[in-house]
Amino acid sequence: MTQLSAQFQFGALRIAALSDGVGGQHPNDWFPGVPAADWMPVVAATDATALLPVNFGSFLIRGGGRTVLIDTGNGNRLHGQHTGAAGLLDRIAALGVQPSEVDTVLLTHFHGDHVGWNVENDGGPITFSNATYYLSEVDAAYLANPATPATPGNDFSRSRINPLLEAGRLETFDGEFAPLEGMTMVPTPGHTPGHCSVLIESQGERLFVVGDAAPSVAHLEHPEWSPVFDLDVPRASESRRALADRAIRDQALLTGGHFPILTVGRLHEASPGYRWEPVEVEQISED
Numbered sequence: 092m093t094q095l096s097a098q099f100q101f102g103a104l105r106i107a108a109l110s111d112g113v114g115g116q117h118p119n120d121w122f123p124g125v126p127a128a129d130w131m132p133v134v135a136a137t138d139a140t141a142l143l144p145v146n147f148g149s150f151l152i153r154g155g156g157r158t159v160l161i162d163t164g165n166g167n168r169l170h171g172q173h174t175g176a177a178g179l180l181d182r183i184a185a186l187g188v189q190p191s192e193v194d195t196v197l198l199t200h201f202h203g204d205h206v207g208w209n210v211e212n213d214g215g216p217i218t219f220s221n222a223t224y225y226l227s228e229v230d231a232a233y234l235a236n237p238a239t240p241a242t243p244g245n246d247f248s249r250s251r252i253n254p255l256l257e258a259g260r261l262e263t264f265d266g267e268f269a270p271l272e273g274m275t276m277v278p279t280p281g282h283t284p285g286h287c288s289v290l291i292e293s294q295g296e297r298l299f300v301v302g303d304a305a306p307s308v309a310h311l312e313h314p315e316w317s318p319v320f321d322l323d324v325p326r327a328s329e330s331r332r333a334l335a336d337r338a339i340r341d342q343a344l345l346t347g348g349h350f351p352i353l354t355v356g357r358l359h360e361a362s363p364g365y366r367w368e369p370v371e372v373e374q375i376s377e378d
């Protein structure tokens with residue numbers, strides 16, 4: 092059974108990993124140019140052409156009177172196309188949370204699988220009607236630049252971000268920035284020019300939500316493996332390395348929106364790259 096929702100306690104916070112669907116990714120998209128003999132054992136694959144599961148995940152974080160959502164999935168566009176698709180709002184509702192109760196939405200980057208539910212459909216209305224949305228200025232400027240290609244993906248992202256701009260609901264920021272106490276947007280550029288990971292801190296514990304700095308644990312273990320979706324491959328690899336080094340230094344846990352629910356772990360230095368150690372977090376149910 093594909094898990095679409097899980098919740099755990101993290102310091103004083105309750106963190107729910109919520110899926111907007113689980114699809115399949117061709118290994119060539121994730122590991123272009125990497126010999127199958129290298130990546131297959133890392134992801135425990137037995138067939139070099141079988142699709143790898145890819146979660147389209149968000150994180151809902153509650154505590155200290157705040158309700159924060161990291162990324163907003165694919166939205167309605169993949170409805171019916173894979174397991175649990177277009178179900179993010181149902182999974183939030185299952186926690187007893189109304190969209191209007193979300194006060195902050197942190198967007199790791201502008202790609203369509205992370206901004207889909209910003210608005211309910213083309214042209215709005217804004218889904219999280221009382222929330223302030225945050226996106227890096229670099230990503231916002233890239234998307235707004237007329238020189239940025241009008242691909243279907245970029246057009247979809249614009250349809251999910253422009254209504255926020257028009258309503259004055261999108262805040263942008265430069266560099267490392269903490270929109271809230273204990274939640275910091277950490278630039279990890281390369282996947283997109285302004286991509287950020289989110290550092291969550293509570294009661295001395297640290298957790299990085301890596302966004303698409305790494306679509307899978309394998310990419311954290313091997314920072315030089317860049318998926319085809321990285322716009323700037325050398326920069327993305329450099330960001331993965333910097334993120335891994337910082338997580339090790341800070342004794343931080345890591346998780347990611349595209350990792351299967353619930354994947355939490357820590358990294359250790361290895362040769363080459365890094366080694367992932369899964370960490371069992373105690374799951375809690377809604378009471």
Ligand SMILES: [Zn+2]
Binds near residue numbers: 202205303349
């Ligand atoms: Zn993504």
